[in-house]
Amino acid sequence: MVNARTHFVLHCPKYQKSRMASLALTDTSSSATARLFPFRRRNGVLLLRHLVGPLPRPPPTPLRPLTAVHPSNALYPVVSAAGDGSAKVIDGKMVAKQITEEVASEVSRMKAAIGVVPGLAVVLVGDRKDSATYVRKKKKACESVGINSFDVHLPADSPEDEVIKFISGFNDDPSVHGILVQLPLPPHMDEENVLNAVSIEKDVDGFHPVNIGRLAMRGREPLFVPCTPKGCIELLHRYGVQIKGKKAVVIGRSNIVGMPAALLLQREDATVSIVHSRTKNPEAITKQADIVISAVGQPNMVKGSWIKPGAVVIDVGINPVEDAKSRRGYRLVGDVCYEEASKVASAITPVPGGVGPMTIAMLLSNTLSSAKRANNFGNH
Ligand SMILES: NC(=O)C1=CN([C@@H]2O[C@H](COP(=O)(O)OP(=O)(O)OC[C@H]3O[C@@H](n4cnc5c(N)ncnc54)[C@H](OP(=O)(O)O)[C@@H]3O)[C@@H](O)[C@H]2O)C=CC1
Numbered sequence: 001m002v003n004a005r006t007h008f009v010l011h012c013p014k015y016q017k018s019r020m021a022s023l024a025l026t027d028t029s030s031s032a033t034a035r036l037f038p039f040r041r042r043n044g045v046l047l048l049r050h051l052v053g054p055l056p057r058p059p060p061t062p063l064r065p066l067t068a069v070h071p072s073n074a075l076y077p078v079v080s081a082a083g084d085g086s087a088k089v090i091d092g093k094m095v096a097k098q099i100t101e102e103v104a105s106e107v108s109r110m111k112a113a114i115g116v117v118p119g120l121a122v123v124l125v126g127d128r129k130d131s132a133t134y135v136r137k138k139k140k141a142c143e144s145v146g147i148n149s150f151d152v153h154l155p156a157d158s159p160e161d162e163v164i165k166f167i168s169g170f171n172d173d174p175s176v177h178g179i180l181v182q183l184p185l186p187p188h189m190d191e192e193n194v195l196n197a198v199s200i201e202k203d204v205d206g207f208h209p210v211n212i213g214r215l216a217m218r219g220r221e222p223l224f225v226p227c228t229p230k231g232c233i234e235l236l237h238r239y240g241v242q243i244k245g246k247k248a249v250v251i252g253r254s255n256i257v258g259m260p261a262a263l264l265l266q267r268e269d270a271t272v273s274i275v276h277s278r279t280k281n282p283e284a285i286t287k288q289a290d291i292v293i294s295a296v297g298q299p300n301m302v303k304g305s306w307i308k309p310g311a312v313v314i315d316v317g318i319n320p321v322e323d324a325k326s327r328r329g330y331r332l333v334g335d336v337c338y339e340e341a342s343k344v345a346s347a348i349t350p351v352p353g354g355v356g357p358m359t360i361a362m363l364l365s366n367t368l369s370s371a372k373r374a375n376n377f378g379n380h
């Protein structure tokens with residue numbers, strides 16, 4: 001049994017009986033992954049779509065073929081290209097729901113075929129309210145698609161090696177296909193040490209340096225792509241936004257969002273600039289972009305005047321701002337001033353309801369992928 005400290009919680013009845021209990025998972029790799037594994041792309045579905053005309057919803061299983069969707073065949077094409085004053089809303093909540101349904105159907109197909117159920121372990125250290133909320137959301141999302149979830153909650157003052165011990169246990173457990181260490185970790189912990197402990201085969205967050213390194217290198221393929229940037233690219237694909245040959249600006253260069261988002265865009269043949277806190281004249285640089293991805297954490301920093309008319313704007317920022325009218329006393333806004341930017345852009349993601357739900361959908365998809373790969377089941 002796991003070494004229990006003060007308020008350590010392990011949520012999984014099966015796990016409580018036997019720490020090394022076995023569970024299992026499933027995959028619906030996204031189109032971004034498809035792009036990274038081009039030889040696995042299947043174009044049959046695209047062809048079919050030509051024959052039957054536009055579908056009200058994507059087919060239940062593969063996400064990959066959508067990678068290759070030409071703008072004119074996209075499910076929700078961005079039509080107003082010239083910035084005519086009313087941007088199309090890129091509905092991340094709706095797309096995430098579709099992906100979640102696709103994952104659910106693959107989870108049951110795999111369970112029926114080989115009796116394996118995907119499993120995701122989430123490690124939470126400390127008592128940050130926002131982290132606890134995200135972990136709850138992830139757990140609920142797993143339940144909704146039939147993925148087993150194991151969560152470990154350790155006190156903020158836990159020693160680093162205790163967290164690593166749990167990670168090692170999950171690494172060795174064949175019923176766990178994905179391990180996520182909720183960030184940020186308490187300040188006394190070395191994030192690099194902790195993330196390095198996650199086996200790259202189970203690194204569904206895509207934060208292991210080997211996965212990031214492969215993402216950065218030509219001709220190398222990461223086993224997993226970080227969920228938030230992958231969700232951004234998936235939205236662009238599903239809305240038929242062409243990336244190849246376009247100018248893209250990513251605002252922010254964090255390891256978990258900005259930097260991998262820039263790498264992904266570059267792999268998709270965009271010409272990418274990165275704006276960060278030391279960048280001179282970020283407005284002028286951003287204004288050149290056909291595609292803007294903002295991941296800064298500054299409410300309403302990106303004004304309408306920063307956006308080129310007709311650009312596509314993906315706002316990753318999740319920023320609480322005081323709001324006495326809201327039940328919670330605050331509301332969430334993005335990095336982009338939505339009011340202004342939506343008058344100039346051709347398409348824009350809202351906050352909430354944009355990238356956030358996609359992050360969770362991509363986590364489910366990566367977990368499914370991992371379980372498929374571990375069990376040599378279908379395409380992963
Ligand atoms: N929707 C989702 O699923 C997710 C949303 N988020 C949200 O995305 C935002 C960014 O998160 P994260 O990447 O973790 O944040 P970090 O704080 O790790 O990184 C912020 C980045 O923005 C840059 N930056 C800060 N201020 C400015 C400025 N004034 N001008 C230009 N660049 C600036 C920083 O530059 P420098 O490197 O020079 O310091 C840094 O690279 C947050 O609001 C977070 O809540 C995060 C993860 C998932």
Ligand SMILES: Nc1nc(=O)c2c([nH]1)NC[C@@H]1CN(c3ccc(C(=O)N[C@@H](CCC(=O)O)C(=O)O)cc3)C=[N+]21
Nearest residue numbers: 134180181182183184205318352353354356357359360
């Ligand atoms: N190891 C690790 N992996 C992460 O992926 C990770 C992390 N640590 N630490 C924190 C950030 C943040 N993050 C979000 C996930 C979902 C929403 C989300 O679902 N947002 C909704 C609802 C927001 C609400 O109403 O609370 C929305 O934007 O519509 C937001 C943000 C993942 N992160």
